[in-house]
């Protein structure tokens with residue numbers, strides 16, 4: 001009896017200290033399959049290609065990328081709220097070829113309202129296979145690729161070189177006047193402190209902490 005009351009005092013103290021708030025709901029992550037080799041793990045800003053199935057808690061499948069639509073896997077950028085919050089939280093540090101099961105609480109999915117086939121306040125279960133990881137347009141790797149002299153800032157010349165390469169890669173003939181206008185445009189938008197360079201901070205996507 002004594003033990004019990006001490007416990008409840010401790011509990012109420014704890015509730016006082018933490019303001020009585022329940023912790024933020026989390027995504028439950030289960031790794032179904034992990035590849036033997038893993039060269040790179042997914043992180044915010046990366047572009048991911050996934051196949052997935054989505055289920056309601058009662059087992060009803062509401063979407064499958066393998067069966068519905070054009071049956072192709074889908075690309076999205078991780079960490080910028082392009083997808084459900086539960087995906088942004090649950091698909092970090094994942095290897096190509098890895099297979100995860102995510103259990104996503106409603107607050108990190110479609111919330112109290114639900115959407116379409118998703119009833120209000122639904123916990124959702126996703127089966128997700130990561131097929132490919134690419135550098136996102138705002139990734140650290142993209143910046144390094146553009147920063148030819150490694151001084152952690154991009155000059156107009158470096159941006160120009162990058163555009164030229166990108167255009168050639170996509171089969172366009174290099175058209176310098178057009179590039180110059182694009183470089184102007186990029187610097188107008190990205191060079192916030194107008195020092196003529198795009199710093200790595202200016203370049204990196206400023207997303208909310210998730």
Ligand SMILES: [Ca+2]
Nearest residue numbers: 147151153154
């Ligand atoms: Ca540079």
Ligand SMILES: [Ca+2]
Nearest residue numbers: 191195197199
């Ligand atoms: Ca600058």
